């Protein structure tokens with residue numbers, strides 16, 4: 001908890017020192033004012049009982065002043081730290097984004113725990129705003145408690161025990177919070193499943209399939225089952241937490257009653273004045289409120305500490321950034337030989353079996369290479385290795401003879417471009433949705449139009465405001481919903497923004513098009529690729545399931561059984577009469 005407090009204070013101090021100083025001063029004022037009001041009340045009572053009118057009047061003024069200070073200081077402090085709290089939320093969100101994207105690796109994104117931890121961190125970090133309030137109120141409470149203890153001891157030495165008893169509800173409160181948090185955590189898998197099912201059943205993309213397959217009721221039942229399981233777990237956790245809290249409060253309540261009996265007894269025996277009784281009654285009831293508040297504050301602090309630790313949980317999954325052995329080498333201006341995979345073996349970090357085993361091949365400079373193979377054969381994995389999202393466990397990838405691991409990663413990425421199956425759908429203007437393919441020229445209309453022309457796309461011509469059209473529904477002034485095929489064209493345009501890439505990956509970039517349209521696209525694209533290849537010797541890698549498209553490639557790689565099964569031109573592979581020839585014949589027959 002101490003780490004959470006210092007972490008939150010450091011974070012807030014960085015946001016705005018002036019506002020933090022004001023807030024700290026006002027909270028200190030609040031801390032002192034509350035017990036002082038009780039002390040002033042004791043004097044008021046004693047003076048009134050002794051008939052000292054003027055002194056009683058001054059004591060009355062002191063009571064009023066302390067009471068007003070207690071009320072207003074906390075209020076104005078809140079105004080001072082509110083903005084800092086909001087900035088804290090922004091700052092932790094930014095940290096989360098930075099951590100999640102802080103490595104060139106991809107594996108954390110592809111692990112289910114990452115989605116879980118991100119969802120949890122995102123949810124909980126929204127509440128980090130209350131963390132600062134908890135720290136300041138907690139600090140103020142600690143000072144108040146200290147003063148209250150001193151004053152109580154002055155009223156009767158035995159009353160020093162009372163604040164110690166206050167520790168029990170605090171400890172019980174921590175146990176309670178831990179139980180509630182554990183239950184929440186245990187239910188995240190169910191909550192995530194329920195959320196996914198909710199999205200699936202309300203998403204326009206799946207609506208058709210769900211109706212046709214008659215799945216709606218089934219999915220609804222599964223959604224309800226997950227939700228019920230999650231809710232039951234959370235309820236059990238909250239019940240345990242409630243029992244812990246009640247037990248803690250009960251112990252303190254017994255001490256409170258005993259304290260009052262003690263002081264009243266003293267007064268009856270004439271050892272204490274009426275003012276002392278008033279002081280003890282007021283302080284003990286203040287203490288009760290302070291303890292109740294302290295329990296809540298402790299819970300908030302534990303939660304804030306946990307929220308801050310969520311950042312570390314996400315950070316733990318994100319592997320260290322790629323390191324380059326030795327000084328990074330700049331990628332070649334022009335490819336002369338090509339990209340060679342030498343005995344490459346690769347297994348995903350979460351899997352035991354390698355997806356690629358001893359793959360040995362050359363993607364010649366300036367060529368168009370098609371990769372085919374059944375689902376799960378490792379085609380996408382191969383192109384992910386070429387982009388260095390992962391690194392081979394054995395073997396090496398050589399770019400004109402230089403190990404990819406020795407190349408300056410940012411410089412290599414700047415010379416590659418790609419369209420993946422799961423392309424991004426950035427809800428920006430049409431211009432930016434394409435332009436961000438080459439950030440420095442993102443707003444350059446000519447460059448954007450060139451990108452779209454290279455992708456043979458006329459997608460923006462059908463939009464109401466051309467390049468200025470806002471895509472998607474997430475805009476205050478309305479946006480345009482575009483189809484899956486149109487999003488894909490934006491992704492293609494984006495990939496074509498960069499001039500003279502050394503590697504262009506098109507991983508089923510035309511899956512939203514029909515076979516004929518894909519074939520035409522690829523044929524036209526191959527012309528463009530030849531032009532690019534003439535400039536930079538760049539390699540174009542095309543992943544497709546459609547053999548009519550594939551046949552035009554300079555080199556066709558057939559993947560399967562964890563490696564390359566066949567390799568050659570279309571004619572060579574047909575002559576070979578192996579897997580490719582058989583699959584080609586099957587697809588050709590289907591189209592006839």
Ligand SMILES: Nc1ncnc2c1ncn2[C@@H]1O[C@H](COP(=O)(O)OP(=O)(O)OP(=O)(O)O)[C@@H](O)[C@H]1O
Pocket residue numbers: 107110111348349350351355373374375376377378379380381382
């Ligand atoms: N992040 C990952 N973690 C673990 N295993 C993975 C991961 N990504 C893919 N795989 C597994 O690796 C194998 C190859 O996947 P890959 O996506 O490369 O196949 P593919 O040939 O591109 O398939 P498709 O034609 O369906 O796109 C599959 O068995 C897949 O389940």
